Structures are given as structure tokens and as C-alpha cells.
Amino acid sequence: MQLPKGFIEKYTQLLKDEAPAFFQALNEEPTRGFRVNPLKSSSQPTEHATNDPVSYCQFGYYGTVSGKTIDHQSGLIYSQEPSAMYVGEVAHPKPGDRVLDLCAAPGGKTTHLASYMNQEGLLVSNEINRKRAGILAENVERFGLQNTIMTNESPDSLEKHFPAFFDVVVVDAPCSGEGMFRKDHEAVQYWTPEYPLSCANRQKKILKSALAMLKPGGRLIYSTCTFAPEEDEQNMAWLLQEYADLQLLPIKKYPGMADGRPEWADGNSELTKALRIFPHQMRGEGHFIAQLQKQITDVKTKELKPQKSNVNKLQRQDWHKVADQLLSITIEDSRLLAFGEHLYAMPTDLPELSKLQVIRPGVNLGMFKKNRFEPALPLALAFQAKDFQEPVPITEEQWVDYVHGDTFSISDVTNGWHALTCHELTVGFGKVVNGVVKNFYPKKLRFSINK
Numbered sequence: 001m002q003l004p005k006g007f008i009e010k011y012t013q014l015l016k017d018e019a020p021a022f023f024q025a026l027n028e029e030p031t032r033g034f035r036v037n038p039l040k041s042s043s044q045p046t047e048h049a050t051n052d053p054v055s056y057c058q059f060g061y062y063g064t065v066s067g068k069t070i071d072h073q074s075g076l077i078y079s080q081e082p083s084a085m086y087v088g089e090v091a092h093p094k095p096g097d098r099v100l101d102l103c104a105a106p107g108g109k110t111t112h113l114a115s116y117m118n119q120e121g122l123l124v125s126n127e128i129n130r131k132r133a134g135i136l137a138e139n140v141e142r143f144g145l146q147n148t149i150m151t152n153e154s155p156d157s158l159e160k161h162f163p164a165f166f167d168v169v170v171v172d173a174p175c176s177g178e179g180m181f182r183k184d185h186e187a188v189q190y191w192t193p194e195y196p197l198s199c200a201n202r203q204k205k206i207l208k209s210a211l212a213m214l215k216p217g218g219r220l221i222y223s224t225c226t227f228a229p230e231e232d233e234q235n236m237a238w239l240l241q242e243y244a245d246l247q248l249l250p251i252k253k254y255p256g257m258a259d260g261r262p263e264w265a266d267g268n269s270e271l272t273k274a275l276r277i278f279p280h281q282m283r284g285e286g287h288f289i290a291q292l293q294k295q296i297t298d299v300k301t302k303e304l305k306p307q308k309s310n311v312n313k314l315q316r317q318d319w320h321k322v323a324d325q326l327l328s329i330t331i332e333d334s335r336l337l338a339f340g341e342h343l344y345a346m347p348t349d350l351p352e353l354s355k356l357q358v359i360r361p362g363v364n365l366g367m368f369k370k371n372r373f374e375p376a377l378p379l380a381l382a383f384q385a386k387d388f389q390e391p392v393p394i395t396e397e398q399w400v401d402y403v404h405g406d407t408f409s410i411s412d413v414t415n416g417w418h419a420l421t422c423h424e425l426t427v428g429f430g431k432v433v434n435g436v437v438k439n440f441y442p443k444k445l446r447f448s449i450n451k
């Protein structure tokens with residue numbers, strides 16, 4: 001990889017003796033990894049080795065992911081570069097918290113944050129770019145999140161809907177991506193000496209909105225995948241100067257993780273509390289993480305009106321005709337929200353959504369068709385086999401047919417909708433008609449595997 005001349009000059013000056021090792025590390029192979037989803041019962045991957053754990057992330061392992069596996073299709077694993085796993089670990093929300101992931105696509109941090117929340121509380125996963133928001137939705141649905149809504153807003157418009165609302169806000173900022181150079185060679189082409197400063201200005205605007213949405217006493221986690229001091233220490237120094245009610249909190253540093261560099265900003269020694277990951281010092285890509293807390297005040301924050309269910313009697317009947325036969329758990333009627341022709345189960349602590357650009361207001365339960373209801377894949381993936389009546393275990397061969405969109409035969413199963421399971425994980429729905437499983441796996445997700 002040919003590094004830009006300006007980049008080499010900049011980091012030779014900043015890193016001094018360390019610079020040769022740093023540049024050499026940028027020419028080595030990137031580190032790959034994945035997280036295991038704790039929301040999918042206690043299942044462990046069967047197609048991916050878990051003998052090389054990431055010491056600083058309870059769900060993380062080193063290794064490469066294959067998308068054409070039951071582990072991946074069922075949402076049991078999520079491919080994520082190991083350094084990026086430390087962002088979620090630092091944020092570590094509690095079940096019941098209100099959490100915002102402000103720059104969320106493709107979903108690495110959202111799925112990780114949810115892993116600590118036990119499907120409780122509220123996670124708002126926001127992505128400004130519509131196309132990327134679609135990819136985010138696919139990943140969140142595969143991971144099976146029940147407490148998450150996805151929005152497609154700019155930070156300054158989202159800010160109007162959630163004043164001082166969240167316990168934890170994560171800003172995994174759009175950045176110059178220097179830390180991803182060896183993983184994404186395109187990032188090298190974008191780089192100019194001026195690029196980090198233009199990214200830093202954009203990040204300041206995002207941070208202002210993030211702080212407006214943070215509760216007093218709440219935590220803001222800021223991360224980038226760049227080495228650029230303009231976007232890292234200098235932005236944190238700017239925050240501390242601008243907001244007297246903010247303080248940096250320490251972050252536990254595992255071997256190889258480095259302190260933030262005050263001398264690369266305004267010299268404020270508090271900046272050592274931030275964290276840097278350099279690829280020449282540990283196994284992972286470049287990253288910067290800072291954790292800040294907003295001072296607690298006795299000013300009362302405004303409670304937001306809750307979102308009410310809007311389904312009519314007919315829609316409720318159509319849903320129950322399927323749900324009462326399919327599910328062994330109850331989704332309360334108060335959580336049902338019709339959204340176009342789709343039906344969703346909202347998270348319990350959801351404020352009114354009016355005027356908000358919502359991509360998914362909860363779990364997509366399915367679609368109203370003429371006089372009937374058809375369950376959707378996200379409903380199957382959001383729950384475990386035990387949450388369904390008569391789940392149908394399928395073989396690996398039948399799973400290959402299923403993800404390809406083919407029908408297959410099955411014996412001794414009653415007619416009607418069933419959750420299909422493979423390796424004890426839910427993988428989707430099939431409608432059984434006289435021993436044949438009709439395939440409802442979404443066309444755009446289908447793939448083939450050579451038998």
C-alpha cells in the first residue's frame with residue numbers, strides 16, 4: 001500500500017522513534033474478528049472457531065466470518081474488527097437504560113450495545129444515510145433486537161425529539177478513517193492533509209447534538225477509527241473548553257492500549273484518560289475512544305409522551321389468528337404498532353414517534369395481506385425456539401434449501417406457520433402444507449451454497 005506523502009510526514013513528526021514500526025504495521029494484514037450474540041440463548045458457534053478470544057471484550061473472538069453459514073444467517077455472530085469492540089465494552093449500558101447510537105450503520109456498535117441490555121430499555125439506532133440505514137436494519141434484524149428502533153435523521157433534527165433523554169450516547173463518528181487504511185484501501189485515496197480538519201468540524205456539530213440529547217449524569221462515548229489528533233484529542237479538548245458541565249472519565253487500558261496524547265492538543269493532562277489503539281502496539285486496527293460524563297443537576301428533565309398502539313380491531317384479529325398459534329409467549333397488544341402495511345412490536349419505553357423519520361419502530365412482526373397476516377423473518381430471529389409453539393428443527397441440507405428459497409418436505413408436522421430451527425437457532429418461518437414447507441425467506445436475502 002502506498003501511503004500519502006503528507007500522511008508519512010505528519011506521523012513521522014508526531015510519532016518520532018515509533019514512526020517506522022507504525023508505518024510497517026500499516027503494511028501488514030488487517031486483524032479480523034467477530035462477536036457472539038448473547039441474546040441467542042447460550043448457543044455457541046459451530047462453524048467458527050472460538051479458541052482465540054479477545055481479552056477486552058466478553059463476546060469477542062479473532063477470526064474471519066463466512067456469511068454463508070448458519071452461525072451468521074441466524075444472527076449468532078457479527079463480524080467486527082477487534083479494536084472496534086472496545087467501544088461497546090466501554091459504553092456497556094445496563095438493561096433498562098435509554099441508549100442512543102447516533103452514527104449507527106452498518107450496526108457494529110448497535111448490536112454490541114444491545115448485547116448488554118437483555119432486550120430491556122430503549123436503544124435508538126440512528127443513521128443519516130438512507131441507503132446505509134437499510135443495511136443497518138438488516139443487521140439489527142438478523143441480531144434479533146427487541147428493544148431497538150431505527151431512525152434516519154441528521155443529528156440536529158434528532159436532537160429536537162429527544163431533549164436530555166438518554167443515559168448513554170455513542171458517537172462513533174464519521175472520520176478520516178486512517179486507522180482502517182490497511183483494511184479499506186479506498187480510505188487511502190480519500191486522504192488529503194486537509195481532510196482530518198474538515199472531518200473534525202463535522203464531528204463538532206455531531207457532538208453538540210449528542211450532548212443536547214444526553215441526560216444530566218449520562219455518559220457520552222466518542223470514538224473514531226483515525227489517528228488524526230484534530231479529530232481525537234483536539235476535539236475532546238474543544239469539548240472540555242466549551243462545556244463546563246463535562247468531564248472525561250477514565251477508561252481501563254489493557255496491555256497494548258495507549259493513553260490519549262495531551263501534547264497533540266492543548267496540553268490538558270485530562271486527555272490521558274482517553275484511549276488510543278495503534279496497530280504497531282497491539283493486534284487490531286487504529287482507534288480512539290473517549291468517555292465523558294455530563295454533570296448531574298437538579299433541573300427536572302421533561303418527560304416525553306409515550307407512543308400509543310394504533311392497531312384497529314380487524315388488524316388485531318388478523319395478528320392474533322397467527323400469533324396465538326405460532327408463539328408460546330405473549331406480545332402485549334399495547335406494543336402493537338401498524339406502520340404502513342407492516343405490524344411492529346415497539347420497545348416498552350418508547351416516546352411518541354410523530355414527525356420522526358423512522359426506518360423500524362421495533363420488531364417487524366409481519367405484513368397485513370388481504371384478510372390475513374403473514375409473519376416476517378425478523379420476528380423469527382428476535383425470539384428463541386422456546387418462544388414458539390411447535391418449532392420445526394430442520395437439517396443442514398434443508399437449511400441450504402431454505403436460504404436458497406426452495407420448498408422442502410417434512411413429516412409429522414401440523415399444517416400452518418412454524419418457526420424453523422437449525423443447530424437449535426431460529427432461522428426463519430415456513431408455512432407447512434401437507435408435509436411441504438413453503439418458503440418465505442425474503443428474496444433479497446437468498447443465497448446459494450454449493451452442495
Ligand SMILES: C[S@@+](CC[C@H](N)C(=O)[O-])C[C@H]1O[C@@H](n2cnc3c(N)ncnc32)[C@H](O)[C@@H]1O
Pocket residue numbers: 102103104105106107108109110127128129132154155172173174175202206
Ligand atoms: C464510522 S461509521 C459508523 C459505524 C458504526 N457505528 C458501526 O459500528 O457499524 C460513521 C457513520 O456516520 C454516518 N455519518 C456521516 N455523516 C454524518 C453526519 N453528518 N452526522 C451523523 N452521521 C453521519 C455515516 O453514514 C456512517 O454510517
